[in-house]
Amino acid sequence: MQRWNSWGEAGHDYPLPEHALHYLADLIGPGYPLEEVLLETVSTKVAESRLANHSLVNKDPEVRVCYARGHSFADWLAKKSGQIEMVPDGVAFPESRDDILQLLEWAEQMDCNLIPYGGGTSVVGHINPQAGARPTLTVSMSRLSQxxxxxxxxxxxxxxxxxxxxxxxxxxxxxxxxxxxxxxxxxxxxxxxxxxxxxxxxxxxxxxxxxxxxxxxxxxxxxxxxxxxxxxxxxxxxxxxxxxxxxxxxxxxxxxxxxxxxxLPRFEAFYGLFFPDWQAGIAACQQALQQRIPLSMLRLSAPEETETFLRLSDKQNAIRWLEKLLVMRGAKAGRCQLLVGVSGEKAQCHHAWKQLRRISRFYGGVNTGQLIGQQWQRHRYRNPYLRETLWQAGYGVDTVETATQWLHIDSLRQAMEQALRSALHDDAEQVHVFTHISHCYAQGASLYTTFVFRLGETYDITLARWQKLKAAVMQAIVTHGGTVSHHHGVGVDHRTFLPSTKDEQQLKAISALCQHFDPNARLCAHNLLPPNFDILLTTTGPTASDDLSHVLKDTTDVVA
Amino acid sequence: MQRWNSWGEAGHDYPLPEHALHYLADLIGPGYPLEEVLLETVSTKVAESRLANHSLVNKDPEVRVCYARGHSFADWLAKKSGQIEMVPDGVAFPESRDDILQLLEWAEQMDCNLIPYGGGTSVVGHINPQAGARPTLTVSMSRLSQxxxxxxxxxxxxxxxxxxxxxxxxxxxxxxxxxxxxxxxxxxxxxxxxxxxxxxxxxxxxxxxxxxxxxxxxxxxxxxxxxxxxxxxxxxxxxxxxxxxxxxxxxxxxxxxxxxxxxLPRFEAFYGLFFPDWQAGIAACQQALQQRIPLSMLRLSAPEETETFLRLSDKQNAIRWLEKLLVMRGAKAGRCQLLVGVSGEKAQCHHAWKQLRRISRFYGGVNTGQLIGQQWQRHRYRNPYLRETLWQAGYGVDTVETATQWLHIDSLRQAMEQALRSALHDDAEQVHVFTHISHCYAQGASLYTTFVFRLGETYDITLARWQKLKAAVMQAIVTHGGTVSHHHGVGVDHRTFLPSTKDEQQLKAISALCQHFDPNARLCAHNLLPPNFDILLTTTGPTASDDLSHVLKDTTDVVA
Incomplete structure (x- = not known):
């Protein structure tokens, strides 16, 4: 049974070792958990559905609550506190294309909005019903899975x-x-x-x-x-x-x-390397990409993340051994862990890994073999579960991600981390911040930053803390050359920042497409475009996008 | 000086050896050239420009003629015969973004249409002015080249x-x-x-x-x-x-x-291989792609093209030597030439080439080293010049290209070639047809088919022949699972076939975008969408695209 207000199946827990929580308490202070509300309690308070009956639609309050929110930190707070402003008026379970077409027609009759729902894993508010006069029908796609x-x-x-x-x-x-x-x-x-x-x-x-x-x-x-x-x-x-x-x-x-x-690849392996510093790690990744070495993964942790992983591991004996090796080979404070994946034909994988090692040696990388990679692979989907573990210990954790050109990668990381570290200064709260590059391209890379902070004494205080953190880091992203999102999307949470990534002409073009396909704005009109953007839409006359020029300006070398 | 009615600079000719023309005459009969009209003659007949004067606009009749047509076979006939229905009313030469914005504004004042013009190399009518009440301003981009x-x-x-x-x-x-x-x-x-x-x-x-x-x-x-x-x-x-x-x-x-x-790649090489037959060559390409071997080119000639290249070569001594080797190694009638390119770091290129050879051996491929590849590289841009050589010998040559999934590649090639070979049966004319795969993907490949036919006794007869050939092969493409174009675009010549590639909903979406950006339809409204498609546009109510279903149906294996 999937947990209604947390990640994963009930019973699948990933406890952190005692020393990991001590490490965190040393960094940002001890955590105090907040009390959670039961599903039954929330369900009894749900307003009556505004939809008529339909054979494909479930209007059971408990089901409606379970489909009400995704997995942003704000969504978790809403579910754990029971303060869910809006739940859908019903959840449809179509089993065919015809069922979907039927629901689209019914939505016109009912004058309701529609929200297609996949796994409900959005972290930016995609699938959250919005307050308004129209009822909302959430359309679960779970039965179209063949x-x-x-x-x-x-x-x-x-x-x-x-x-x-x-x-x-x-x-x-x-x-x-x-x-x-x-x-x-x-x-x-x-x-x-x-x-x-x-x-x-x-x-x-x-x-x-x-x-x-x-x-x-x-x-x-x-x-x-x-x-x-x-x-x-x-x-x-x-x-x-x-x-x-x-x-x-x-x-x-x-x-x-x-x-x-x-x-299916005939061979697959994940290797762990350590570079003496961030710049060396970056240079190695950049070169591997620009030389088109056929790898399947590169994942470079910045120094804080590297240390956090080493400190939080439940294999402290192995870590002590690793620590000795790294210090001996010159990877001390400031070192950065790189995970390298190869997948495919064996000869090709070996050759790619050989070439990567050549680049790594040039930049002082220390090869530690497959142990760390195997550990990563085993736990590759674990992080969302750790959010619950930390929650139970009184800590909030969230992540933010973006991408930019190699030219800006360093300044952007610094700006993001600095923004997060100082966001709660007024509250005299510390924030533990660490970053990795999760995806590399010849032109640049993504940055994936995790921030851990203490829950407040109340849900409202906790939400206010998270909002400060999120606003600060998003502002840092858009003013330092990052895209509004590399792989989580825009949804509700990022839409006000979208004009820094896509200019007015592009937003108008998207709006024109939305109006063409969905003239009555029934389909997820809360997602993607900034609020009230559609009313900006004009169809004639040139308009200036110059007011965004400070954001759009690229600091590339101009050829004289 | 660029030739106004042919490809390339005057003086850059690529004559075919005598034996090549004999080979062609044996296949489809002797050619008789048509007389060409001079630029001066055409220019004197050009109608007066309907545009006012503008500092960025050249209205000289000779310039207007030179910018009137691209490089489709029909464009060549128009230029060589002097029967150019429409020439632009002027050619603008903007030197900056501001100049372009100024021209857009001026176009509204003048109520004229605009055609952006790059190299004028379109083979599907992109840059040809269309008859109509509005004047046409062609916008040459040649001064924005920094x-x-x-x-x-x-x-x-x-x-x-x-x-x-x-x-x-x-x-x-x-x-x-x-x-x-x-x-x-x-x-x-x-x-x-x-x-x-x-x-x-x-x-x-x-x-x-x-x-x-x-x-x-x-x-x-x-x-x-x-x-x-x-x-x-x-x-x-x-x-x-x-x-x-x-x-x-x-x-x-x-x-x-x-x-x-x-x-810049530190190493680059092009190798020639021969497979015993088309199926073996296809299988090798498919496997190289699906195993992600990092090559920079794969170019597989079907048997007719392979033989044509060998017969047309001006290195007949080398060819005789090659012939002996191939026959000895089992690549006889039906053999297919594969060109393989590798570009990048030396070690990586060597490894990729080694892996390709492994696959090649499995499918009976014969490696002939770099000679053929070097020859190809030296002459990689020569084919458009050969069109003039053939023209002077009384032959027309054109090419058509498409792409499809591996599943359909063989049936599509057969259908295309058959359509071309039989298109002029009523005229008792033979057509020499040959094909290569120019681009490979894990999912499929492009097909690039060349057809050579005799010019008619008049321009009108020649145009009619070409039109029959083009119509026949396009019909074969769209009914056998090919896209309307893999790399030449849609333009005027392919737009009526576009509904087989993109369904009605997509055409409407594109039309909505065009209307959004260019509400008065001044910009190349002849390109891309089928004629009168825009009037089909409705903004409400579901519509059926079922009438296209016979074209759209994919013959993939259905999982029970």
Whole structure:
């Protein structure tokens, strides 16, 4: 049974060792947990549904509460405190494309809004019903989870859009294939959700982001059904797939997703390296990417994260041994851990790893073999569970992510970490902040920053702390050349920052597409565009986007 | 001086050896050339410009004729015969973004249409002015050809959109970088044109298609200037870059293009292999791609093309030697030539080539070393010049290209070739047809088919022959699972076939975008969408796309 107000199945806990909590208490002070409300209690307070009955729709209050919020920190606070402002008026469980088309029609009759719901794992408010005159119908895609077609020659597979990570892999691996998309939310998130939010998996360096994996599919819209054919490549006008990717439910409901798949790799390994400092680690990653070494993962922890991982590990004997090796080889304070993944044909993996080691040696890297990599692989989906462990100990934890060019990667990290560390100064609260690069590209990389802080004495105080932290770090991101999101999407939480990433003309173009497909704004109108943006829309006359120029300016070397 | 009615600079000719023309005459009969009209003669007949004077606009009749047509076979016939229905009313030569914005404003005042013009190398009618009440202003981008910014850390370069292939490479190579985009039109085509038509270079397997290389830039539209920031990756809503890619001039005029660049490869080589038959060659390519061997080119000629190349070569001594080797090693009739490129770090290239040889051996491939590859590299941009040589000998030559999944690649090639071979049966004319795979993907490949036929006794008869050939092969493409274009674009010539590739909902979405950015339809309204498609546009109510279902159906294995 999935926990209604936390991550994962009941009984799947990942306790932290005693010394880890001491380490945290030393850094930011002892934590005091907050009391939680029971599902039964919340459910009794839910307002009556404003929807009529429908054979596909469940209006049970408990079900409605369970589908009300995602997994942002604010969502957790809402669920744990029971202060859930809005729950959907019903949850539909379509079992076919026809069911979806029927629900779209019914939504017009009912004058209600619709929220497509995959795994409910959004961390930016995508699937949260909004207050308003119209009822909200959440559409769970959970019953559209089958492999529908498999083209083994062309490596194409068609799935129902509600297929979760484990369901995708189980159905493909039975035939000897893999999708290779492993985001941290893998256990619950779905194909449709990945596409709608432009998800990126841990091994995207090898398999590609969902943009690369998404080959086509069907989108059910108020204008009719829309089929994207899976050509390997084409020059037949604008690529509409790229408008469905990241559409965050605003254009229609994805019913079927066609993906590019791979044969199961014959070999796979994850290695751990340590660089003497951040600059050396960055340079090695940059060079590996720019030389196109065919790796499947690069994951570089900055010094604070490297130390935190070493200190929090439950294998302290092994760590002491590792510590000796690292100090002996010159990787002392300031060292950075790099995880390297290779997947595919054995000879190719060996050659790629050999080349990576060559670069690593040049930058003073210390190779510690596969132990750390194996440990990482075993626990690759564990972090969301640790949020609950920390919560029980009285700590809040959240993450924020962005991407930028290599030129800005260092200044952006510093700005983000500084913003978070100082955000609660007025409250005299310390924040433990650490960062890693989760995804590398030839042009730049993502930054994934974790921040741990103490829960307040009340839910309101805790929410205020989190809001200060989030606002401070988002401001740092957009003023230091980062995108509003690298792999979590825009949703409600990032939409006011979107104009720093996409200029006014692009927002207008997206708005025009939304208006075309969903003229009555029933589909997730809260996502993506800044509030009230649509009323800015004009169809004639030039407009200036100069007021954003300070944000948009790129500090590249100008050739004289 | 660039030839006005043919490819390339005057004096750059590529004569075919005598025996090659005999070979052709044996296959399809002797050719009889048609008489050509002089530029001076055509220019005197040009109607007066309907545009007012403007400091940026040249209204000289000779200039207007030179900018009137591209390089489709029909364009050549128009220029060689002098029967050019429409020439632009003027040609503008902007030198800055401001100039472009000024021209957009002036176009509204003049009530004229605009055609952005890069290298004029379109083969599907993109840059041809259309008859109508409005004057047409062609906007040559030739003076926007500078490297504007270079970020050596992040491998990003910003260019004026009118920069041609040689200008791009010269400016980048001076700093040790390359774009790696080498379409056959390289010598004249431009960055802006590549982006607007979704171009693909000969080494796209290594460097990526223009979609991969296009990182951002500026589009000047009637709604204002639109800036696409070059983030390495992001999940910040729909990717509007992918709507500019393939927009074929309909949304605005690209002024600046930011591209992902690479360091100049330290090693590069092209090898020639021969497979006993087409199936073996296909299987080897498919496996190389699906195993992600990091090659920079794979180019597989079907048997007819392989034989044609061997017979047409001007190195018949070497060919005789090669012939002996091939026969001895079992590659006889039906053999297929594969060109393999590797580019990058030496060790990586050697390893990739080693892996490719392993696959090749498995499928009976014969490695003939680098001679054929070097020959190909030396003449990589020669084919457009051969069109003139054949023209002078009384033959017409054209090419058609598409892409499809591996599952359909064989049936599609057969259908295309059969359609072309039989298209002129009623005229009792033979057509020499041969095909290669120019670009490979894990999911499928492109097909590039060349057809040679005899010119008719008049221009009208010749045009009719070409039209029959083109119609027959396009019909074969869309009914056998091919996309309307893999790298030439849609333009005028393919737009009626577009509904087989993109369904009604997608065409409507593109139409909505065009209407948003260009409400008065001044920008290349002839390109991309089927004629009169815009009037089909409705904004409410579901519509069926079922009438296209026979075309859209994919014949993949359905999982029970």
């Amino acid at each position: 492999l529908l077609a498999l083209d083994k020659e062309s490596l194409l597979a068609t799935f129902g859009a509600g297929t979760t990570g484990p369901q995708v892999e189980a159905q493909l691996q039975a035939h000897g294939f893999t999708l290779g998309h492993f985001p941290q939310s893998f256990e619950y998130s779905t194909l449709g959700g990945w596409v709608a939010t432009r998800s990126s998996g841990q091994q995207s360096l090898g398999y590609g982001r969902i943009e690369t994996l998404f080959a086509g599919g069907r989108l059910e819209t108020f204008q009719g059904s829309y089929y994207l054919r899976p050509f390997p490549a084409e020059s037949a006008g604008p690529d509409l797939k790229e408008c469905v990717l990241g559409s965050e439910g605003r254009l229609g409901i994805l019913s079927e997703v066609i993906v590019n798949i791979s044969r | 490297l504007l910014a270079l970020d050596k850390e992040s491998l990003l370069a910003t260019f004026g959109a009118g920069t041609t292939g040689p200008q791009v490479e010269a400016q980048l190579q001076a700093h040790g970088f390359t774009l790696g985009h080498f379409p056959q039109s390289f010598e004249y085509s431009t960055l802006g044109g590549w982006v607007a038509t979704r171009s693909s270079g000969q080494q796209s397997l290594g460097y990526g298609r223009i979609e991969t290389l296009f990182a951002g830039g500026r589009l000047e539209t009637f709604q204002g200037s639109y800036y696409l920031r070059p983030f390495p990756a992001e999940s910040a809503g729909p990717d509007l870059k992918e709507c500019v890619l393939g927009s074929e001039g309909r949304l605005g005029i690209l002024s600046e293009v930011i591209v992902n660049i690479s360091r």
